[in-house]
Amino acid sequence: xxxxxxxxxxxxxxxxxxxxxxxxxxxxxxxxxxxxxxxxxxxxxxxxxxxxxxxxxxxxxxxxxxxxxxxxxxxxxxxxxxxxxxxxxxxxxxxxxxxxxxxxxxxxxxxxxxxxxxxxxxxxxxxxxxxxxxxxxxxxxxxxxxxxxxxxxxxxxxxxxxxxxxxxxxxxxxxxxxxxxxxxxxxxxxxxxxxxxxxxxxxxxxxxxxxxxxxxxxxxxxxxxxxxxxxxxxxxxxxxxxxxxxxxxxxxxxxxxxxxxxxxxxxxxxxxxxxxxxxxxxxxxxxxxxx
Amino acid sequence: xxxxxxxxxxxxxxxxxxxxxxxxxxxxxxxxxxxxxxxxxxxxxxxxxxxxxxxxxxxxxxxxxxxxxxxxxxxxxxxxxxxxxxxxxxxxxxxxxxxxxxxxxxxxxxxxxxxxxxxxxxxxxxxxxxxxxxxxxxxxxxxxxxxxxxxxxxxxxxxxxxxxxxxxxxxxxxxxxxxxxxxxxxxxxxxxxxxxxxxxxxxxxxxxxxxxxxxxxxxxxxxxxxxxxxxxxxxxxxxxxxxxxxxxxxxxxxxxxxxxxxxxxxxxxxxxxxxxxxxxxxxxxxxxxxxxxxxxxxxxxxxxxxxxxxxxxxxxxxxxxxxxxxxxxxxxxxxxxxxxxxxxxxxxxxxxxxxxxxxxxxxxxxxxxxxxxxxxxxxxxxxxxxxxxxxxxxxxxxxxxxxxx
Numbered sequence: 001x002x003x004x005x006x007x008x009x010x011x012x013x014x015x016x017x018x019x020x021x022x023x024x025x026x027x028x029x030x031x032x033x034x035x036x037x038x039x040x041x042x043x044x045x046x047x048x049x050x051x052x053x054x055x056x057x058x059x060x061x062x063x064x065x066x067x068x069x070x071x072x073x074x075x076x077x078x079x080x081x082x083x084x085x086x087x088x089x090x091x092x093x094x095x096x097x098x099x100x101x102x103x104x105x106x107x108x109x110x111x112x113x114x115x116x117x118x119x120x121x122x123x124x125x126x127x128x129x130x131x132x133x134x135x136x137x138x139x140x141x142x143x144x145x146x147x148x149x150x151x152x153x154x155x156x157x158x159x160x161x162x163x164x165x166x167x168x169x170x171x172x173x174x175x176x177x178x179x180x181x182x183x184x185x186x187x188x189x190x191x192x193x194x195x196x197x198x199x200x201x202x203x204x205x206x207x208x209x210x211x212x213x214x215x216x217x218x219x220x221x222x223x224x225x226x227x228x229x230x231x232x233x234x235x236x237x238x239x240x241x242x243x244x245x246x247x248x249x250x251x252x253x254x255x256x257x258x259x260x261x262x263x264x265x266x267x268x269x270x271x272x273x274x275x276x277x278x279x280x281x282x283x284x285x286x287x288x289x290x291x
Numbered sequence: 292x293x294x295x296x297x298x299x300x301x302x303x304x305x306x307x308x309x310x311x312x313x314x315x316x317x318x319x320x321x322x323x324x325x326x327x328x329x330x331x332x333x334x335x336x337x338x339x340x341x342x343x344x345x346x347x348x349x350x351x352x353x354x355x356x357x358x359x360x361x362x363x364x365x366x367x368x369x370x371x372x373x374x375x376x377x378x379x380x381x382x383x384x385x386x387x388x389x390x391x392x393x394x395x396x397x398x399x400x401x402x403x404x405x406x407x408x409x410x411x412x413x414x415x416x417x418x419x420x421x422x423x424x425x426x427x428x429x430x431x432x433x434x435x436x437x438x439x440x441x442x443x444x445x446x447x448x449x450x451x452x453x454x455x456x457x458x459x460x461x462x463x464x465x466x467x468x469x470x471x472x473x474x475x476x477x478x479x480x481x482x483x484x485x486x487x488x489x490x491x492x493x494x495x496x497x498x499x500x501x502x503x504x505x506x507x508x509x510x511x512x513x514x515x516x517x518x519x520x521x522x523x524x525x526x527x528x529x530x531x532x533x534x535x536x537x538x539x540x541x542x543x544x545x546x547x548x549x550x551x552x553x554x555x556x557x558x559x560x561x562x563x564x565x566x567x568x569x570x571x572x573x574x575x576x577x578x579x580x581x582x583x584x585x586x587x588x589x590x591x592x593x594x595x596x597x598x599x600x601x602x603x604x605x606x607x608x609x610x611x612x613x614x615x616x617x618x619x620x621x622x623x624x625x626x627x628x629x630x631x632x633x634x635x636x637x638x639x640x641x642x643x644x645x646x647x648x649x650x651x652x653x654x655x656x657x658x659x660x661x662x663x664x665x666x667x668x669x670x671x672x673x674x675x676x677x678x679x680x681x682x683x684x685x686x687x688x689x690x691x692x693x694x695x696x
Contacts, residue, residue, distance in 0.1 A: 256508030
């Protein structure tokens with residue numbers, strides 16, 4: 001029984017990791033209706049920034065959250081303004097998706113050029129210290145990620161529900177033309193939303209960096225699971241993404257032990273397909289009413 | 292300003308090309324096919340440096356009957372490009388043979404092009420066993436393969452670890468974990484095969500995708516089965532992940548043996564933490580902390596490398612490719628002509644006993660074109676350094692492993 005609960009604990013912690021990475025993705029999808037294939041590479045950019053600042057300045061990676069979040073916000077704003085927005089009026093919206101695929105490849109190769117293919121390890125500063133509770137062990141860094149995931153989802157929820165800007169963002173998501181008629185500058189809303197989505201990835205990067213070494217392809221390790229999480233939770237649903245992440249974390253952990261580690265992806269993607277077939281809107285999706 | 296420089300540059304470039312073409316005509320042209328750009332560029336370039344040094348040394352000694360060899364580089368950035376570059380080298384540059392390739396998948400496709408054209412293809416660094424074994428006439432491989440890696444890992448258990456733990460090898464509970472691409476699967480398959488022959492108790496074989504971000508459930512499974520020895524075949528990311536998570540979960544097997552790749556790199560040790568990786572064994576191609584008496588010529592190679600590139604070799608790949616290129620160039624010098632069949636005859640006649648090359652192994656090609664005398668070394672991480680501990684004649688340090696209570 002101890003093993004089972006340790007697996008559950010590991011699964012929840014892994015879920016926390018997936019959650020913090022998926023929040024930005026689901027936000028961008030829900031509001032801008034854009035599948036951002038460069039999401040993993042934004043994480044990579046944030047992790048390199050954290051790595052460089054930590055090793056150069058000797059600062060705790062968590063303390064770098066404000067500058068890295070700001071950096072990624074700016075990167076997100078620039079991407080939306082100068083790459084995606086000009087494509088918004090293209091007849092086929094798939095062009096934007098291809099643009100993010102191109103951006104992803106470009107960023108990976110830029111990182112290869114700048115940093116080489118080798119991995120770089122950000123100092124842990126205690127994030128990888130195991131905490132023991134009786135027979136159970138969890139890592140400090142995982143607990144931090146889990147808590148941060150809850151705070152980000154809660155914070156964004158309040159922001160979207162209670163503030164004027166948040167309401168404008170939700171209005172744009174519900175019906176962009178109606179929102180425009182109500183005097184909302186939807187281009188500005190898109191730019192801000194992409195910026196916020198990227199900023200969430202920036203926060204994730206500072207929390208992930210001490211746990212995992214960074215390399216140009218690090219984003220690809222996480223992003224596929226993040227897509228499953230977003231679909232499972234319901235695209236665009238923040239708390240859906242959080243719960244979806246926990247489910248995927250648990251499935252990953254339990255199937256890795258009770259079935260086989262090389263089959264856990266089979267199980268995860270079987271769930272992915274099943275959700276798409278049975279409930280395409282995901283567990284907490286907005287349903288057909290939304291645009 | 293720019294306008295004025297451009298014609299001047301053009302003239303200089305033209306002159307340079309003319310000069311190159313002029314010298315090229317007098318030389319024996321050979322192809323060097325490596326990934327010089329893209330993801331594998333770092334180690335592709337390191338491999339090429341070995342070939343370059345071998346060629347310089349060979350030319351300084353007189354070349355082929357006084358004619359110098361000149362290597363023309365082809366960039367095998369991916370499989371398609373490897374095919375295109377092999378074609379270019381053969382049909383446009385008319386090289387007499389191609390040397391390559393470091394990457395198994397590139398080698399697999401490029402050697403096919405050479406075989407069809409009837410041009411000898413010399414593989415010096417790709418480890419996948421499948422490359423030889425396709426019945427090719429013009430393909431030869433000098434370096435050891437995944438099979439040699441498995442042979443060495445099993446030998447480390449039977450001859451090194453079990454005696455020091457004062458148990459019979461069959462009393463140790465062994466688990467094989469490997470990344471699930473062709474590389475890990477091949478090595479693990481041979482480990483199972485040779486392990487069974489050596490009567491080892493292999494409790495389980497677990498595969499995982501190399502891109503995994505969590506191995507905690509795999510580690511928990513090993514813990515529950517009270518595994519004594521873990522054999523891992525992995526890339527860099529999963530090597531780091533396994534060691535970190537095993538340490539964090541408090542899993543301490545009596546020994547861990549790893550196959551090549553990620554484990555031989557100093558970066559991996561540093562990412563894991565040198566105190567955590569300390570004591571881990573590794574089966575891989577010859578590295579530099581080796582007894583020079585068992586690897587004649589290795590000291591000269593390191594000195595020549597330092598002289599030319601201004602740093603110590605970045606990995607064992609340069610030595611591996613240097614050794615292969617050196618042996619093959621010497622065979623070319625003895626060939627009756629540089630026609631493909633004469634080259635093949637000369638290469639088949641190579642007979643160097645074990646301990647006769649800077650890698651420590653000998654050279655004798657089998658029917659399939661694989662060097663049957665190529666072996667790997669047994670190494671151990673000690674105080675942040677990867678030192679050779681097995682076989683005894685190549686060892687520079689004692690094995691650190693004692694029976695724990």
